[in-house]
Amino acid sequence: MSIKRVAIIGCGIGRSHIVEGYLPHPDKFEVAVLCDLNEARLAEVADEFGIIGRTTSFAEVLADDSIDIVDICTPPGIHLEQVVAALQAGKHVICEKPLTGSLSGVDEIMRVEKTARGVLMPIFQYRYGDGVEKAKRIIEAGIAGKPYVGSVETFWLRTPAYYAVPWRGKWATELGGVLVTHALHLHDMLLHLMGPAKRVFGRVATRVNDIEVEDCASASLQMENGAFVSLSCTLGSQQEISRLRLHFENVTFESNHEAYSPGKDPWTILAANDEVQRRIDAVIGDWQPVAPRFTTQMAHFHAHLEGKGPLPVSTEDARRALELVTAIYQSSDSGQDIALPVGPDSPKYADWRARTR
Known part of the structure; x- marks a missing residue:
């Protein structure tokens, strides 16, 4: 080595x-x-x-x-x-x-x-930790079954003191707001567990701080597998929470609520019945602890x-997460539902600030 x-x-x-x-x-x-x-x-x-x-x-x-x-x-x-x-x-x-x-x-x-x-x-x-990696193994083993719905909440707090750092809060230097700098982690976890999105409707606004970029956002997603997912983000929460809750045919997963380490245990993994629980135990019963965050990555x-x-x-993973950002910005700007994939024909492909016609 x-x-x-x-x-x-x-x-x-x-x-x-x-x-x-x-x-x-x-x-x-x-x-x-x-x-x-x-x-x-x-x-x-x-x-x-x-x-x-x-x-x-x-x-x-x-x-x-x-x-x-x-x-x-x-x-x-x-x-x-x-x-x-x-x-x-x-x-x-x-x-x-x-x-x-x-x-x-x-x-x-x-x-x-x-x-x-x-x-x-x-x-x-955020992909790394006992909770998220157990969920990934259960899903990949085919135990979870048909995905139904999910919710993803990035409720953090950023005050004017945070934005006193000159490059923050500006399109040219931070490149975006809560969708790009904060919620991107949890949204990647969603895509990591449930696969890519197919259609997106979103709204963004700047409501918390006097900055250029957005600090509040919401979106409704239809995933390629047919599931519906809602995303909610704010930088004005008095309690900082990162929460992922995914409902499948046979299992419901809920992350811990720790803002900056949601991949760690304890996760709630609720089986539909005893037989599903036995199958879950069979695939994670020999679990060896996984260090969270950067340590494992x-x-x-x-x-x-x-x-x-x-x-x-991979870069493809990063593109998929930024494609979701692009679709939310485009939807918010146009008021329309956006189909993925997003390519060079999108007005937001080269510049998120470009107006949608």
Whole structure:
């Protein structure tokens, strides 16, 4: 097993990647370089973890042949250019959400991937944890049966102090609001468990904060499998909750309500009858605990790089989540139901701010 040398670009959420993603796996990763334009924060985080490599130059990182993985944790507005540059430099790339700010941007990244030596893994850490992974195993085993309906609630709180950070709350730099920066995680969990959406009707509004982007949203989805799902999001909840509830023919799943780790146990898994419960026990009775969030996602990424498992999150996964965002924006703008897939003929394909005619 080879130890992969990592350069982290951006020490904000990048610090969480160190704590949860890399320190638990000293046999798999070495954080060799930190890169941040804020030299005080760069020194603080590097000193905290004893990281010797420090730079304010992204180009310097890309030119370093000793770096295997470039982990991009910068503000969303520059993800596209940095991902493309890192892939073209031959690096493996990890990128925080949102991968970019439009479907055209995702498709550009996918074109670059086709000839890149490295592999790109977008971050969707909420997929990992005992609760969500048990649900995934039960569904894939065919036990859950026909999907009926679901509800997904992202009820978080963001005040003016949060938006005092200059790049937040602006289309050009944050790329979107609650749909893009906050609810994207839970919506990816929905798609991960229930498959892609087929039709979308949505509304967005800015009701909580004095910002450019939306901080409230709701949507009604028809999934490809026929199920109906409702999405609700706000950044004005006095109790922060992330909640996923999915009703199938034989099983109802409900996540824990922890805002930032809904994949962890305890999940409620309600069987329709004793026979279904026996089948569930048969597939999860030997369950081994799974570390949540970045810890497991990074472990799976290393296994993939070693040829020992699939890529845990792909660009196609990121596109599917951003396609849902695009459809909600387009529906809210037009007042119409939007059919998926969303392609270049959509007025929102290249720019979510473009008006729908």
